[in-house]
Amino acid sequence: MNKPHPNVAFDFSPLHDMKFGTDVPEMGTGPVSTEAVTSPEYFEKEKDKIFKRTWLEVGRVEEVEGIGDYLTRELKVLGTNIMVVRGKDGALRAFHNMCPHRGMALATDACGSAKGFACEFHGWAFGLDGVLNYVPAEESFTDLDKSKLGLRPLACDTWNGFIFVHWEAEPELGLKESLGGMGEQVDGFPFDRCKHIAHYSATVKANWKVCIDAFQEAYHATYLHRHAIPGASDMGIALPTSVRFYGPHRSVSAWLKMDIQPTAAEAIAYKHGPVGFAKVSDEEFGGANPDNDESWWFDINVFFPNFFCDIGRGWYFTYNFWPNAVNETVWNMNIYQLDAATAGERIVQEFTRIVLRDTVYEDMSTMESSQKAFDSGVIKEQVLGDLEIAVRHGYEVVEAWMNKP
Numbered sequence: 001m002n003k004p005h006p007n008v009a010f011d012f013s014p015l016h017d018m019k020f021g022t023d024v025p026e027m028g029t030g031p032v033s034t035e036a037v038t039s040p041e042y043f044e045k046e047k048d049k050i051f052k053r054t055w056l057e058v059g060r061v062e063e064v065e066g067i068g069d070y071l072t073r074e075l076k077v078l079g080t081n082i083m084v085v086r087g088k089d090g091a092l093r094a095f096h097n098m099c100p101h102r103g104m105a106l107a108t109d110a111c112g113s114a115k116g117f118a119c120e121f122h123g124w125a126f127g128l129d130g131v132l133n134y135v136p137a138e139e140s141f142t143d144l145d146k147s148k149l150g151l152r153p154l155a156c157d158t159w160n161g162f163i164f165v166h167w168e169a170e171p172e173l174g175l176k177e178s179l180g181g182m183g184e185q186v187d188g189f190p191f192d193r194c195k196h197i198a199h200y201s202a203t204v205k206a207n208w209k210v211c212i213d214a215f216q217e218a219y220h221a222t223y224l225h226r227h228a229i230p231g232a233s234d235m236g237i238a239l240p241t242s243v244r245f246y247g248p249h250r251s252v253s254a255w256l257k258m259d260i261q262p263t264a265a266e267a268i269a270y271k272h273g274p275v276g277f278a279k280v281s282d283e284e285f286g287g288a289n290p291d292n293d294e295s296w297w298f299d300i301n302v303f304f305p306n307f308f309c310d311i312g313r314g315w316y317f318t319y320n321f322w323p324n325a326v327n328e329t330v331w332n333m334n335i336y337q338l339d340a341a342t343a344g345e346r347i348v349q350e351f352t353r354i355v356l357r358d359t360v361y362e363d364m365s366t367m368e369s370s371q372k373a374f375d376s377g378v379i380k381e382q383v384l385g386d387l388e389i390a391v392r393h394g395y396e397v398v399e400a401w402m403n404k405p
């Protein structure tokens, strides 16, 4: 029997009926070594064994809608800068952002629109399809084969408007296959009806998995988020209710007990929904609440290795975690919502944006602190409970990929 918590009113004991919507892989129950988040050698190996072998989400199709639109991304974990470009044929292609002559970067902006790419160094010119079209003083080169000197490609594909790239130009598994059941669960959500409303970003002195872990369990929400999410401490807000595993990916539904007494200001925002990350719509959405949980609040969908697409009633937000080093990660968050039809809904949206900002501040306050403790060598293992099963699964999957031939 649980003793009452000294600081919060919520009784955790009913939580042991967490449901599983899929088979649960064998993961053991013991502590997990911190080597995976502190060892520079482990991190070096992750680059080859994980990041060069998986589809990585880099943006949305709305960012590169027109012919010639491009975006660039600095992917230190792959040791490269990449560009995604929409060609004259409407297709999206990804290239390493480097001139095949002597390596100069071709696009220097984070995004833009171009008719083609002319290198600033010696003027080699490339089409939107990466083909080398023109070399100044071409006759000065011996046996120059322009057809072999196009931009170096990465594989590029989209799923529900999300753009993914793969280090290998021809990966063994296509994007859809590699997303598997995780992609299928979320298919049907109206991503194309949602608008981008906010972007937050930070460079965090913590391992990419430590950062991910702070967002893939809901055990912390009742306590850590008692300031940002009104009522969290006495509602048992956001505890996990159902969990699903799809190969390397995983999905956790969070639960919301609704007996809250909002303040006057909150009451205005909550007119259209109960609490922070407000319900924007009454509509039932495909791709959401896969196990039909009562008091469902939102789904935490973790796409291996470093992308989240969390969805609720009329909104979704994404996280990308880009490792710079064993103990440094660039974290990006983008928030999207259905368009507001009324002024009231607009208030709810704004409220959501701000509550989310404050909530993630709280999440971020933990990461560098945890990393420091693990780096000190004093804490050598992480002790994980059932409510942190997604964290445990994360380490299991990483270890399995590290041992793949």
Ligand code: FES
Pocket (backbone or CB within 6 Å): 099, 100, 101, 102, 103, 104, 119, 120, 121, 122, 123, 124
């Ligand atoms: S490096 Fe690009 S043209 Fe020489």
Ligand SMILES: [Fe+2]
Pocket (backbone or CB within 6 Å): 214, 215, 220, 221, 225, 359, 363
């Ligand atoms: Fe959190």
